[in-house]
Amino acid sequence: MLETAISTRADALFKCPLVDLGSRNAKYAGVFTPLPEIDRPKMGITEVFLSGAENYFEKFEQFSYIYSIVKGAISRFDKPLAGLAVDIGSGFGNTVIPLLENHPDLTVLATDISPDLLAICRREADRRGLDDRCMVVAMDAQQDYFEPGIADVVFGGAVLHRMVTRVVVKRALDLLKPGGVGPFSSNRSSRGTRSCGRPTSRSWSARPSASKAAPPSSAFRPCPSTSTPARIGASRRRQA
Numbered sequence: 001m002l003e004t005a006i007s008t009r010a011d012a013l014f015k016c017p018l019v020d021l022g023s024r025n026a027k028y029a030g031v032f033t034p035l036p037e038i039d040r041p042k043m044g045i046t047e048v049f050l051s052g053a054e055n056y057f058e059k060f061e062q063f064s065y066i067y068s069i070v071k072g073a074i075s076r077f078d079k080p081l082a083g084l085a086v087d088i089g090s091g092f093g094n095t096v097i098p099l100l101e102n103h104p105d106l107t108v109l110a111t112d113i114s115p116d117l118l119a120i121c122r123r124e125a126d127r128r129g130l131d132d133r134c135m136v137v138a139m140d141a142q143q144d145y146f147e148p149g150i151a152d153v154v155f156g157g158a159v160l161h162r163m164v165t166r167v168v169v170k171r172a173l174d175l176l177k178p179g180g181v182g183p184f185s186s187n188r189s190s191r192g193t194r195s196c197g198r199p200t201s202r203s204w205s206a207r208p209s210a211s212k213a214a215p216p217s218s219a220f221r222p223c224p225s226t227s228t229p230a231r232i233g234a235s236r237r238r239q240a
C-alpha cells in the first residue's frame with residue numbers, strides 16, 4: 001500500500017477495508033478500492049473510460065478551464081476551502097488536480113468507477129508533487145462505502161447525468177459534515193447532456209448545507225437538465 005498522509009487515514013473514512021489494486025495489476029498501483037468492489041462489473045460506462053482512458057485524457061484534459069469555472073462556485077463559500085474534499089466521478093482529475101494545486105489546505109479523495117482513469121489522476125498528482133494530499137478510490141458512487149460526516153466539501157463535475165441522481169445526492173449529503181458544501185456541475189455539450197465529449201459550457205451550483213438533516217433539494221441544485229428523471233432517462237438511452 002502506498003503510504004501518503006491521506007491513505008493512513010483511509011480506515012476512518014470507509015466502512016469497509018480498502019485494497020490497493022496494484023496488488024492485482026501493477027498499472028493500478030496506488031488506486032484503492034473497497035473490498036466489495038473487487039471484480040464487480042463496471043456498470044454504465046464504456047471502454048472509453050477503461051481501456052481508452054489515456055486517449056480520453058489526451059483529448060479532454062482541461063485542468064485550467066475547469067478550474068476557471070469551479071472557482072466561481074468556490075467564491076460563494078463563506079469560508080476558504082480546506083479540510084477533506086470528496087470528488088465524485090473524478091475521471092483523470094479535471095477537478096481534482098486544479099483543486100489540489102490552488103488550495104493547499106485541501107486534501108482530495110478522488111473517486112470514480114474507472115480504475116484506469118484514476119490511475120492517470122494518481123500519476124498527474126504525483127507529477128505535480130500533490131500526491132500527499134490526494135487519494136484515489138475506484139468505486140461506484142451509488143454504493144454506500146463512506147463513513148458518514150467525513151467531508152468538508154463534496155464535488156461532482158459533470159457526473160449526475162451518469163448516475164441515479166437522487167442516490168448520488170443522498171450519498172453526498174451523508175458524506176458532508178454539518179455546514180459542508182456540495183457543488184455539482186452540469187456539463188452541456190453541443191450534443192446535449194451526453195457529455196463524454198469536450199464540454200462547451202458548465203455551470204456550478206452550490207448552497208451551504210445548514211445541517212445534515214436538510215433535505216437534498218435545499219443543499220444541492222443540480223442543473224435542471226441533469227436532474228429531471230426524463231432527461232436522465234434520455235441521456236442514458238443515448239449513452240454508448
Ligand SMILES: C[S@@+](CC[C@H](N)C(=O)[O-])C[C@H]1O[C@@H](n2cnc3c(N)ncnc32)[C@H](O)[C@@H]1O
Nearest residue numbers: 049089090091094112113114140141157158162
Ligand atoms: C463526463 S466524466 C466527468 C469527469 C470529471 N469529473 C470532469 O469534470 O471532467 C463522468 C465520470 O463519471 C464516472 N462515472 C460514471 N458512472 C459512475 C459511477 N456509477 N460511479 C462513479 N463514477 C462514475 C466516469 O467514469 C467518468 O469519469
